[in-house]
Amino acid sequence: MKALEGIRILDMTHVQSGPTCTQLLAWFGADVIKVERPGSGDATRGQLRDIPDVDSLYFTMLNHNKRSITLNTKKKRGKEIFIKLIEQCDVLAENFAPGALDRMGFPWERIRQINPRIIYASVKGFGPGPYEDCKVYENIAQCTGGGASTTGFDDGPPTVTGAQIGDSGTGLHLALGIVTALFQREHTGRGQRVECAMQDGVLNLCRVKLRDQQRLTHGPLQEYPQFPNGLFGEATPRSGNASGGGQPGSVVKCKGWEHDPNAYIYVIAQAAAFDGLARAIGRSDWLDDPGWNTPAARLSKLDEMFGEIEKWTKTKSKFTVMEVLNPLNVPCGPVLSMRELADEPSLRATGTVVEVDHPIRGSYLSVGCPIKMSESPVEVTRSPLLGEHTGEILQDVLGLDGMAIESAREDGAV
Numbered sequence: 471m472k473a474l475e476g477i478r479i480l481d482m483t484h485v486q487s488g489p490t491c492t493q494l495l496a497w498f499g500a501d502v503i504k505v506e507r508p509g510s511g512d513a514t515r516g517q518l519r520d521i522p523d524v525d526s527l528y529f530t531m532l533n534h535n536k537r538s539i540t541l542n543t544k545k546k547r548g549k550e551i552f553i554k555l556i557e558q559c560d561v562l563a564e565n566f567a568p569g570a571l572d573r574m575g576f577p578w579e580r581i582r583q584i585n586p587r588i589i590y591a592s593v594k595g596f597g598p599g600p601y602e603d604c605k606v607y608e609n610i611a612q613c614t615g616g617g618a619s620t621t622g623f624d625d626g627p628p629t630v631t632g633a634q635i636g637d638s639g640t641g642l643h644l645a646l647g648i649v650t651a652l653f654q655r656e657h658t659g660r661g662q663r664v665e666c667a668m669q670d671g672v673l674n675l676c677r678v679k680l681r682d683q684q685r686l687t688h689g690p691l692q693e694y695p696q697f698p699n700g701l702f703g704e705a706t707p708r709s710g711n712a713s714g715g716g717q718p719g720s721v722v723k724c725k726g727w728e729h730d731p732n733a734y735i736y737v738i739a740q741a742a743a744f745d746g747l748a749r750a751i752g753r754s755d756w757l758d759d760p761g762w763n764t765p766a767a768r769l770s771k772l773d774e775m776f777g778e779i780e781k782w783t784k785t786k787s788k789f790t791v792m793e794v795l796n797p798l799n800v801p802c803g804p805v806l807s808m809r810e811l812a813d814e815p816s817l818r819a820t821g822t823v824v825e826v827d828h829p830i831r832g833s834y835l836s837v838g839c840p841i842k843m844s845e846s847p848v849e850v851t852r853s854p855l856l857g858e859h860t861g862e863i864l865q866d867v868l869g870l871d872g873m874a875i876e877s878a879r880e881d882g883a884v
Contacts, residue, residue, distance in 0.1 A: 472499020473846035477652065478867070480559040481505060481536065484512045486608070486634065487593045487668065488565035489532040490641030495561075495648065496535035497839045497848045503555065503863055504533060504854065508540040508884065511856040524831040530853040531836045534826070538854035539863045540884055543574055548883035552576075554868045556584045561648055565593035568603050578663055588661040589651045593640050597667040606668050611636030615672025620679040623710040624696060640671035678715075682706045693718060698770050713738060718772050721805065722780040724788040732810075735788040737779055738801040741765045746798030751782035824850045860884050 477500040481492045489512075496502040506512055514529040542548040556562060562581065564571060571577070581590050595606025596614070612618050612630045622629030633639075647664040655661060673680070682691055683706045690697050693716060694709045713719030719738035727733040739747060744765075748756045756762035761771075768775055783791050788804035795802045806814075812835055817823040824838040829852075839848040864870045864884070878884045 471846075473843060474649075475499040477501070477561065478559045479503065480555050480562045482562065482564035482566070482571075483593070484565065485514055486528075486532060486637035487641045488563055488644075489514075490638045491591070491593070491644040491648070492536065492563050493532055493534055494642070494645045494839070494841075497850070498843070498846055500561075502536040503559070503859075503867070504536045504538045505541050505552075505555070506538055506856060508542050508857065508882070511538070511540070515856065521831055525828075525853065525855070527834060530826070530828060530831070530834065533853035534836070535851050536854055537859035537863060538857055539860045540857035541860075542883050545881060545883040547878050547881045549575070551864070551868065551878065551883060553584055556581060556588060558867050559585070559588060560652065561589040561591060563591045563644070563648070567605055568594060582661060586660060587655060589648055589655070589664060590661065591644055591648050591651075591664040592666070593644055594665060594667050596669050597665070601669075606636075608634055608636040611640070611668035611672050615669045616676040616679055617672050620676060620706055620708055622708045624700065624708050626708070628708070635675050636668050636672055639675055640666050640668045643671045643674070679706045692769055695772070711736070717741070717801075718768070718775070719801075720772075720776040720779075722776060722783045724783050724791060724804075725786050727784065732805045732807045733788060734805040735783060735791050736803050736805070737776075737783070737791075737795070739768070739775060739779070740799075740801055743798060743800045747779070747795065747800045750794055750798060750800070751779055753778055821848065821850070826850060826852050828852050830855070857884075 474495055477495070479492055479495055479500050479502040481488070481502050481504045483489050483492055492502050492504070504512070510516075512529055512533070514532070515525045517526055518528045519526045541551060543552050556576075578590055581588060594602070595604055595611065596602045601614070606614070609618075609630045612621075612635060613628065615636070617635060618628035618630050621631055644664065644666040647666055651662050651664050685691060686702060686704075686706060690702050691707075692698075693712065694702075694707060695712050696702055696707055711719075711721040717738050717740045719736060721734050721736050724733045724735050737747075745757060748754055748762075761767050762775075786794070792802060792804060811817060812823060814823065820842070821838040822840065824836055825833050826836050827833050836850065838850050861875055864875045864878070865872075870878070875884075
């Protein structure tokens with residue numbers, strides 16, 4: 471039995487933030503019914519296509535393990551079917567623009583009248599406040615949530631990260647909110663409203679930067695590259711590739727960096743492992759030098775220290791550096807490209823990278839479930855074709871007979 475088997479999700483989400491959430495729930499066994507517009511469906515089916523006239527990877531990689539029903543809620547019959555779906559589902563998830571479901575005639579008050587046990591879960595751009603009616607996309611969320619202002623180098627502009635912390639990050643937060651609300655329902659018997667703002671989600675992931683904002687009022691941030699010779703302003707600065715913790719770290723070049731943009735490795739000069747690191751790079755003299763043999767002494771010379779480390783790493787591949795430093799307990803990790811990650815056998819073996827067969831586009835690679843549960847293993851199945859399960863859902867979930875289903879089709883409701 472899967473962890474969420476028996477839970478049914480009415481999935482009104484689209485693009486990335488919402489589908490990330492509902493895909494996770496589907497992987498753990500929930501029956502996720504993706505509601506789409508007849509004829510077109512989720513906009514991402516056609517966005518960033520690599521093969522003409524097939525569902526894009528943008529869509530397929532965010533909608534595994536779901537069923538698809540097409541439904542036109544502007545039609546009277548479509549609205550009736552929607553109400554029946556609300557009655558039969560445990561969760562309604564959506565990430566429409568603010569007020570969209572209200573304008574359809576389904577505010578929270580009406581939804582919970584239809585089904586008092588339902589969890590109504592929403593992703594929004596902002597919480598209550600001056601921006602609550604604004605649309606938000608990934609990079610806007612990163613900019614308004616503190617990610618961009620603290621990412622990049624001090625002499626450059628604010629920078630957004632390649633990791634989708636706004637969309638997918640908020641989807642992860644919403645999934646936690648949903649399963650928590652389901653657990654609480656076991657005690658109360660009642661559903662509830664669950665909301666997650668993308669600004670809030672990004673700020674949560676930038677927690678250490680708000681920590682540093684408060685530390686800054688008591689003096690310079692000594693682990694930041696601006697120390698000791700640079701200037702600190704009134705806000706947490708961008709820190710380049712410096713470590714966000716108390717241990718100095720940096721990206722350094724490895725052999726082949728001149729032609730390989732990812733021939734780099736991240737090395738942390740952790741105090742407990744500094745002896746081994748110094749010996750490995752041929753600087754054992756540091757160990758007897760008071761100017762180098764304590765963390766405090768090294769703090770003002772981090773650029774020089776990582777310059778010496780880089781002289782050594784530039785003579786070796788990033789993987790050889792790993793082989794040398796790991797046995798010495800020196801924290802380090804190579805900069806891995808997407809191609810290297812896609813080809814990594816260990817990620818295939820754990821199901822973190824999976825190959826999925828699709829009846830139209832053929833096989834493709836996707837990221838599998840990042841959470842491994844011993845009693846609820848995940849099998850990734852392909853994303854649904856548009857409306858593939860419409861008849862099945864109308865019959866099995868709502869109990870409509872063939873005549874009623876055909877009537878709904880003729881009316882344009884499905």
